[in-house]
Each structure stands twice: as structure tokens, then as C-alpha cells.
Amino acid sequence: MASKNSSEIPEDTYVELIEATISAVYETGYADLGVRDIDAKFSKSRQLIHHYFDGKDELITELLVYLLSDEHEEIASSMDADPLTKLNAELDNILLSTYMDDDEFWKVFTVVYEIQAQAHHNAEHQRLLNELTDEYVAHLSEILQDGIDEGIFDDVNPQQIAMLINDLIAGAHIRKIHLGQDEAPGNARETIDQLIVSRLLVNSSTDTMSGI
Amino acid sequence: MASKNSSEIPEDTYVELIEATISAVYETGYADLGVRDIDAKFSKSRQLIHHYFDGKDELITELLVYLLSDEHEEIASSMDADPLTKLNAELDNILLSTYMDDDEFWKVFTVVYEIQAQAHHNAEHQRLLNELTDEYVAHLSEILQDGIDEGIFDDVNPQQIAMLINDLIAGAHIRKIHLGQDEAPGNARETIDQLIVSRLLVNSSTDTMSGI
Structure with a gap:
């Protein structure tokens, strides 16, 4: 994973954070995005985001890592x-x-x-x-x-x-x-x-x- | 042209302004772009830009109008x-x-x-x-x-x-x-x-x- 310790995040919290990042980029665009926009879509505290990730670029990196592992899985399970x-x-x-x-x-x-x-x-x-x-x-x-x-x-x-x-x-x-x-x-x-x-x-x- | 009165701009000033807009978008990106970035590439006064154009989006519109007329010309003159x-x-x-x-x-x-x-x-x-x-x-x-x-x-x-x-x-x-x-x-x-x-x-x- 992109962040050194993001693997410590519980799986459901991790997936919720990735989904919050997708929604925030979709609605706000990349340029105007701030961690507060991602936090607004996320049920846990913003401190938790800051504990694991060093700003929006690292969250975007994590999103891409997630999509890549999703692609691996889809390819592996292709019928x-x-x-x-x-x-x-x-x-x-x-x-x-x-x-x-x-x-x-x-x-x-x-x-x-x-x-x-x-x-x-x-x-x-x-x-x-x-x-x-x-x-x-x-x-x-x-x-x-x-x-x-x-x-x-x-x-x-x-x-x-x-x-x-x-x-x-x-x-x-x-x-x-x-x-x-x-x-x-x-x-x-x-x-x-x-x-x-x-x-x-x-x-x-x-x-x-x-x-x- | 996009701006109501941009056709009043002398041709060489107009082309210089379009080129300044291209350089500014290229260097600064669209999201962070301000009229000041375009002005920094332009030899005439910023007042002149503001006289003809209502902000960066209108300058981008003008740039696209320019590229479109350029495309017309290229197609018309194609060998x-x-x-x-x-x-x-x-x-x-x-x-x-x-x-x-x-x-x-x-x-x-x-x-x-x-x-x-x-x-x-x-x-x-x-x-x-x-x-x-x-x-x-x-x-x-x-x-x-x-x-x-x-x-x-x-x-x-x-x-x-x-x-x-x-x-x-x-x-x-x-x-x-x-x-x-x-x-x-x-x-x-x-x-x-x-x-x-x-x-x-x-x-x-x-x-x-x-x-x-």
C-alpha cells in the first residue's frame, strides 16, 4: 500500500475511506480537493485520515493502489x-x-x-x-x-x-x-x-x- | 469570437494574447490559472486583457475559438x-x-x-x-x-x-x-x-x- 502503515486500518474503514475519496474527487474535482472534502464523506474522524495519510496526494495514491489490486482480482477471477x-x-x-x-x-x-x-x-x-x-x-x-x-x-x-x-x-x-x-x-x-x-x-x- | 468585442483587438496583440494564454495554461495548469499568469507572458497591460475579457474562462474560450479557426484554415489549405x-x-x-x-x-x-x-x-x-x-x-x-x-x-x-x-x-x-x-x-x-x-x-x- 502507498502509506507506510495503511495496512493497519481495519478493512471496512479502509474501503469506506477509498469510497469517500472517489466521491470527493468526483464531486469536487482533483484540483480543488482538500482532505476536508474526503472527510465530509467519511463517518470516522478526520484525525484518523491524518494519522495514516499525509495529505490528499497520498490518498489519491492509495486509491490507485486499491484500483490496481481490484484489477488484479478481476483478472484472476475472470471466467x-x-x-x-x-x-x-x-x-x-x-x-x-x-x-x-x-x-x-x-x-x-x-x-x-x-x-x-x-x-x-x-x-x-x-x-x-x-x-x-x-x-x-x-x-x-x-x-x-x-x-x-x-x-x-x-x-x-x-x-x-x-x-x-x-x-x-x-x-x-x-x-x-x-x-x-x-x-x-x-x-x-x-x-x-x-x-x-x-x-x-x-x-x-x-x-x-x-x-x- | 467569444468575447463580444475581441474583434476590435489589433491582430498582432490578439495573437500575442492567445500565445500568452497557451504558455500560461501549459506552465500553470488550468486549475491554478489566473489572469495574472497570462498577463506575466503578455507585453501589453493587464488592463487591456480586462477590457476585452471577463476572466480566465473567457480567455480559454477565445483560445478554443482561435484553434477552431486555425483548424478551418488548415483544412481549407490542405494540399x-x-x-x-x-x-x-x-x-x-x-x-x-x-x-x-x-x-x-x-x-x-x-x-x-x-x-x-x-x-x-x-x-x-x-x-x-x-x-x-x-x-x-x-x-x-x-x-x-x-x-x-x-x-x-x-x-x-x-x-x-x-x-x-x-x-x-x-x-x-x-x-x-x-x-x-x-x-x-x-x-x-x-x-x-x-x-x-x-x-x-x-x-x-x-x-x-x-x-x-
Whole structure:
């Protein structure tokens, strides 16, 4: 964990504090955030926050550590299905928030992009966000490699396709979150299906980019 | 223009003020920005800024109006070449900054993404950023349509491919600017070439996603 002694916090208090941090960044934004805004969402005393964390930047670091361990868990428990089903489930999840309450999902992503937009000013936040991206790309890449090994997908460069999908997701997320284009993630989901996933399949009848 | 009477400002003073605004946002960030930071980069008096603009948000609006008119001009003057050459030139420009000093290019884009990350808090900024995106996508789409009409490109959905390219560019820009991945735009340029542009070509020999 980011704070030297944050592992001493009881689990339910820790989760409540992380959720309070997410809500505070979501409502106040990163720039205007103070520990008092996080405290306002937190049932325990502000002294407890100050005992474990040295200001808002360390709380944001802890939030990123939490999201990273959450990502580890989700990847570890990802269902035992064939690679195509797995890939489609991942894309549905990250673009259509299939497995989560929609408002809660976009709240977390809004906060992540808010922190990311300031990450060039904080080396530790930048390192953790790079780790989040790297893990996600490695996870997609692994699904693609499994599909190649099983003869379902063509012999593509899995790392390159995984990064392409990652960038498309980020572009669509940002158009929704910052530009208010609510249809962007759904449209990106269709585009990825039509122009990328369906072309990965061995013996796919569609060549080039046409036929839509 | 955004400010009712900003058209009265002499052209060179206007351009100097826009450049001062870009430098101030780049160095100070959007959140901590004050008119004094812009004034510090500007040779004329701060009274002149206050005479024409009602605070930093109106100056940011003016900056976006300026970038939009700049985009109009660039699109209008885009060279008279075949659609494939034109498309490649656009991609080289926006990912490899072929036609501009590299530092100046990334400075402007850093500022645009900085403003974009706050755009959900300012309806006027959001509207102008949507216009910038829409115009860029429409421009790419037009190049693709010309290529289809001339029989160079397959009969694709130009709007869909243009949006896909736009999202890939945004994803790669953000990885460079916010996550410090300097190689991201160059890698995205190669990926777009190998997996999208080369597959647009009529009778392209590469089918599906493999063969890289």
C-alpha cells in the first residue's frame, strides 16, 4: 500500500475511506480537493485520515493502489470461457458496464481520467496509472494469445491489437466523460466488433475494411 | 469570437494574447490559472486583457475559438494530392508533428487535453471542443469518401473509420501527454498504417488482422 502503515486500518474503514475519496474527487474535482472534502464523506474522524495519510496526494495514491489490486482480482477471477467469449465480455464490461451499476461505473472512470489528466505533475500517480494500463493491455494480449494458440484467432501480433483496443476504449471514454457524447462507448463497442474482433477470427469472410 | 468585442483587438496583440494564454495554461495548469499568469507572458497591460475579457474562462474560450479557426484554415489549405497521400499526411502531422516544431506542437496539445479534462464543468468549452473533434472527424471522413469515389479505397463507412482513427489518436496522445509514454504516437502511427490504412486499399492483399 502507498502509506507506510495503511495496512493497519481495519478493512471496512479502509474501503469506506477509498469510497469517500472517489466521491470527493468526483464531486469536487482533483484540483480543488482538500482532505476536508474526503472527510465530509467519511463517518470516522478526520484525525484518523491524518494519522495514516499525509495529505490528499497520498490518498489519491492509495486509491490507485486499491484500483490496481481490484484489477488484479478481476483478472484472476475472470471466467473460464473460450477466448472469443472472454474478449467480448471484457469489451462489454469496459464499454457497456455490463457487470456494474452504470452510475457507479462512470463515477469511477470519471475519477480515474480526472487523476490521469494531472498525472504528469505527480510521478507516483503516473507510475500507478501506467501499471493499470500495462496490466489491462497484458490481460487483453493474453486472451488474444490464447485464441491464437487454440486456433480461433489468426496469427496476429497480440500486443499490438491489445494496445489498439486500449486506445480506442480511452478515446471513447474521454468523448463520453469530457465531451458529453453519451453514445461514444456503445458506438466504439460496435466498431471494435465489426472492424477488429470479427477480423481476428480464423477464416473470417470479411477482408479489408469494407462490407459493413 | 467569444468575447463580444475581441474583434476590435489589433491582430498582432490578439495573437500575442492567445500565445500568452497557451504558455500560461501549459506552465500553470488550468486549475491554478489566473489572469495574472497570462498577463506575466503578455507585453501589453493587464488592463487591456480586462477590457476585452471577463476572466480566465473567457480567455480559454477565445483560445478554443482561435484553434477552431486555425483548424478551418488548415483544412481549407490542405494540399491538392490524392486521398491516400492526404490521409497519410494528416496522420503524420497529428501523430509525428511533421509540419510543426515538436515542442510547440506538444505544448498546444497538452493545453487542449488540459482544457478538455475540465470541459464537463464548462458548457461553452465543451461545445467548442466538440466542434474541434467533429470538424476533424468530418475532414478525415471527406478524405476517405474521396478515396472511395476515386476507386482507391474500398467501399467502407467513412464516418466510422474516421471516428476509429480519431479515438486511436486521442488514446495515443493521452498516453504520451499524461502517462509519459513518448513512443505512443509513433507506435499508433505504425498500427494505423498496418491495420487500417493498408486494409482500406482496393485489392489490398492483406485480409483479416494477421500478416504483420
